[in-house]
Amino acid sequence: MCGLAGLLRATPDASDERLTALAGAMGDALVHRGPDDRGVWTEAATGIALAHRRLSILDLSPLGHQPMASSDHRFVIAYNGEVYNFAELREVLVARGHAFRGHSDTEVLLAAVVEWGVEDAISRCNGMFAIALWDRQERCLWLARDRVGKKPLYYGWAGDTFVFGSELKALWRHPDFDNGVSRDALALLLRLDYIPAPHAIHERTFKLLPGSLLRIDAATVAGGAGAHDPQRDQRRYWDPRERMETALRAPFKGDEREAENRLDELLREAVGLRMVADVPVGVFLSGGTDSSIVTALMQAQSRHPVRTFTIGFERSHHDEAHLAREVAEHLHTAHTELYVSGSDALAVVPTLPAMFDEPFADASQVPTALVARVARSAVTVALSGDGGDELFFGYKRYERALRNWRWQRRVPSPLRKAMARSATGHGESSRTGGFAALAAEMGACGIGDVYRQRIARWRDPACAVPGAKLPATLYDQPDPLHGAGTAADAMMLADFSVYLPEDLLCKVDRTSMAVSLEARAPLLDWHVAEFAWSLPLAFKRHPKGNKYLLKQVLRRYLPDEMVDRGKRGFGAPVSDWLRGDLREWASALLDEQRLREEGYFDAAAVHGIWRKFLGGERKWHTHLWNVLMFQAWHEHWREQRRDV
Structure with a gap:
C-alpha cells in the first residue's frame, strides 16, 4: 500500500532536476500513505516524472523500491495496492521464461505487462490498485484502477501540465494547479454526501472510474482538459453492469446447500489471499454479519489468534462494542477494544479536511478514523467487511424502496401525476417525510427514481449552488439494469457502482491511510461479486431475513444468536x-x-x-x-x- 504521483508535460522543456523536484514535492505530500521509502523517476526528454511513497507490505527489502522498471526497461511503474494472486501469476511467468530478483507483486505486475500487454495483464490481476505506468517505447502514460475502486486515482491539468496522484493533496503541490471549485461537483456532494467518479471537486480535474484504463500521450496533454471527455477516454476493462447482466443470464443452478458451500469456498479463498503479508495483519470487527464472517474465516485459517479491533462509544446508542466482544470471545481472537468519549470523536472533526482533501460528508468517517487509529497501534494491514450489503441485499432502504414502488403502481395514473406535480412546490421539505416525501416519489418511472429519493440528501441541490448543473449518475436512471434483472438487482447495482467505491471504500482508504494502515476487503473479491450476482434473489432477500445465504455461511462458525441480529450500522450522532x-x-x-x-x-x-x-x-x-x-x-x- 502506497501513494503515487507524477506529471507529464506536453512540451518536454524541463530538466531532470526540475522534474525531480516537482514530482518529489507531489509525492512527499503523500508521506502518510508510504512512510517507509521514497522514490522519483524522471525522463526529461519526454517530460515524464513518477513519484512514489512506499508502505512496505510484501518484500520489505530494497528490491521492492518504486518507481520500478521492467526487466527490458520498456516500462516504468508507480503502483499503489496489492495483487493478491501475484504468486499464481509469477508461476505462469516463470514458466514463460521470466526471472525475478525479489518477491514483490510489483515486479510480477511489470513482467505481466511485458508478457501480455497492459490491458490483458491488469485483467489477470485480482487485487486492489491504482497504477501509473510509463511506456518508454510508445511514449505514453497508462493510468489504471482496480475493478471495484478500492484505491483512488485523481488526474487533471496544472496549467498545461498533466498531473496525477493518489490524493488531491499531491496535485495541489504543483505550483500551476490553480483549478477552482467545480460547482457541478459541489451539487453532487449535496445530493450524495460524496463526489462520484469521474467528477472531482476541482475544475479540470477528474477521478478514474473503477475498473478503468486511461491512455495519455503528449498530444492528449496538449489538448488540455477541454479536449478530454472522461466518459469517452476512460475505458472500462471490467464493467459491473455488464458483469451482472452476464451473471443474470447464466444463473446459479444448484440448490441452497450447494450455493452455501460454494460461497464458503469463495470467501475462504478471498480471505486467505488477503492474509498474505510480511507484516502483522488484523481485522476490523463490529459484531455485524460482514465483519464477523471475515473474522471467522481468518481465524479458521490461522494458527494463532487473529488480532481484532473495535471501538465503543461511551453513553451512546451507537455503541456495538459488546456485540464484537461476544464474537471475539467465541472465536478466541486477540481482541482490542477501546471506548471513546464524545470529546474523542469530536476531536477528529477538525482533521477531516486534511484527511480526505476532497469534501466528504459520510459522518461515519469519524468512528472509522478512530478504529483505524486503534488498529494501527498493533498491525499494518487490517481486513474489513465492506461489500456484503451491496452484494447480498443488506440495506433496509432496499425494502422501503420496493414497498414504495409497489404501492405507487397501485395508485391510478391520473392521481399519481397530480401528486407528482404538487411535489414541485415542496422543495427540500420532502426530506422530512410526510405527504411531501410521498408526493416526490409519485413521478417515478422505475425503481431507480424511487430509490434516488431514499439515498438523496438535498433533493434539488443545484438550486442551492448558483450556476451549478447537476451531473447525471447511475442513480438518475429509472432502471440502472435496463430491464436485465429485478428491481432489487438494479438498486444493488447502483450502490455497488457508485456508493460503494466513492463513499464506503473512499472512507476506509482515507482514514486507514491517514495512519499508514492498509485495509483489505475480501467480500469484494470480484469472484465473490460475480457469484453473488448469479444467485437467485431468494438466496439474499428471504422471509427469515436478508443477506440470507451470507448468514447461512456464518452459522457454520457462530451460534444462531450471534447471527440473527438486526442491522445497526456504523454511525455518528x-x-x-x-x-x-x-x-x-x-x-x-x-x-x-x-x-x-x-x-x-x-x-x-x-x-x-x-x-x-x-x-x-x-x-x-x-x-x-x-x-x-x-x-x-x-x-x-x-x-x-x-x-x-
Missing part, C-alpha cells in the same frame, strides 16, 4: 453534535454573510435550513453536514494553496 459541542464551529461556517461573500451557496437557503434545525425540525442535520464539510474543506484548501 451528528444531530447531537451540531446542537451541542459543534454548534459554535457550525455557526461560524454557516454564517449568512460569509456564505454570501464566498458565493458558492444560496446563503439564504442554507442559513434558513440552519435556523430550522436549531428550531427543532428533525433530519436537517444531513443537509447541513455536507455543507459544513465543504466549508471546512474550502478553508483548508485555501490554507494549503498559500503554502505552495
Whole structure:
C-alpha cells in the first residue's frame, strides 16, 4: 500500500532536476500513505516524472523500491495496492521464461505487462490498485484502477501540465494547479454526501472510474482538459453492469446447500489471499454479519489468534462494542477494544479536511478514523467487511424502496401525476417525510427514481449552488439494469457502482491511510461479486431475513444468536453534535454573510435550513453536514494553496 504521483508535460522543456523536484514535492505530500521509502523517476526528454511513497507490505527489502522498471526497461511503474494472486501469476511467468530478483507483486505486475500487454495483464490481476505506468517505447502514460475502486486515482491539468496522484493533496503541490471549485461537483456532494467518479471537486480535474484504463500521450496533454471527455477516454476493462447482466443470464443452478458451500469456498479463498503479508495483519470487527464472517474465516485459517479491533462509544446508542466482544470471545481472537468519549470523536472533526482533501460528508468517517487509529497501534494491514450489503441485499432502504414502488403502481395514473406535480412546490421539505416525501416519489418511472429519493440528501441541490448543473449518475436512471434483472438487482447495482467505491471504500482508504494502515476487503473479491450476482434473489432477500445465504455461511462458525441480529450500522450522532459541542464551529461556517461573500451557496437557503434545525425540525442535520464539510474543506484548501 502506497501513494503515487507524477506529471507529464506536453512540451518536454524541463530538466531532470526540475522534474525531480516537482514530482518529489507531489509525492512527499503523500508521506502518510508510504512512510517507509521514497522514490522519483524522471525522463526529461519526454517530460515524464513518477513519484512514489512506499508502505512496505510484501518484500520489505530494497528490491521492492518504486518507481520500478521492467526487466527490458520498456516500462516504468508507480503502483499503489496489492495483487493478491501475484504468486499464481509469477508461476505462469516463470514458466514463460521470466526471472525475478525479489518477491514483490510489483515486479510480477511489470513482467505481466511485458508478457501480455497492459490491458490483458491488469485483467489477470485480482487485487486492489491504482497504477501509473510509463511506456518508454510508445511514449505514453497508462493510468489504471482496480475493478471495484478500492484505491483512488485523481488526474487533471496544472496549467498545461498533466498531473496525477493518489490524493488531491499531491496535485495541489504543483505550483500551476490553480483549478477552482467545480460547482457541478459541489451539487453532487449535496445530493450524495460524496463526489462520484469521474467528477472531482476541482475544475479540470477528474477521478478514474473503477475498473478503468486511461491512455495519455503528449498530444492528449496538449489538448488540455477541454479536449478530454472522461466518459469517452476512460475505458472500462471490467464493467459491473455488464458483469451482472452476464451473471443474470447464466444463473446459479444448484440448490441452497450447494450455493452455501460454494460461497464458503469463495470467501475462504478471498480471505486467505488477503492474509498474505510480511507484516502483522488484523481485522476490523463490529459484531455485524460482514465483519464477523471475515473474522471467522481468518481465524479458521490461522494458527494463532487473529488480532481484532473495535471501538465503543461511551453513553451512546451507537455503541456495538459488546456485540464484537461476544464474537471475539467465541472465536478466541486477540481482541482490542477501546471506548471513546464524545470529546474523542469530536476531536477528529477538525482533521477531516486534511484527511480526505476532497469534501466528504459520510459522518461515519469519524468512528472509522478512530478504529483505524486503534488498529494501527498493533498491525499494518487490517481486513474489513465492506461489500456484503451491496452484494447480498443488506440495506433496509432496499425494502422501503420496493414497498414504495409497489404501492405507487397501485395508485391510478391520473392521481399519481397530480401528486407528482404538487411535489414541485415542496422543495427540500420532502426530506422530512410526510405527504411531501410521498408526493416526490409519485413521478417515478422505475425503481431507480424511487430509490434516488431514499439515498438523496438535498433533493434539488443545484438550486442551492448558483450556476451549478447537476451531473447525471447511475442513480438518475429509472432502471440502472435496463430491464436485465429485478428491481432489487438494479438498486444493488447502483450502490455497488457508485456508493460503494466513492463513499464506503473512499472512507476506509482515507482514514486507514491517514495512519499508514492498509485495509483489505475480501467480500469484494470480484469472484465473490460475480457469484453473488448469479444467485437467485431468494438466496439474499428471504422471509427469515436478508443477506440470507451470507448468514447461512456464518452459522457454520457462530451460534444462531450471534447471527440473527438486526442491522445497526456504523454511525455518528451528528444531530447531537451540531446542537451541542459543534454548534459554535457550525455557526461560524454557516454564517449568512460569509456564505454570501464566498458565493458558492444560496446563503439564504442554507442559513434558513440552519435556523430550522436549531428550531427543532428533525433530519436537517444531513443537509447541513455536507455543507459544513465543504466549508471546512474550502478553508483548508485555501490554507494549503498559500503554502505552495
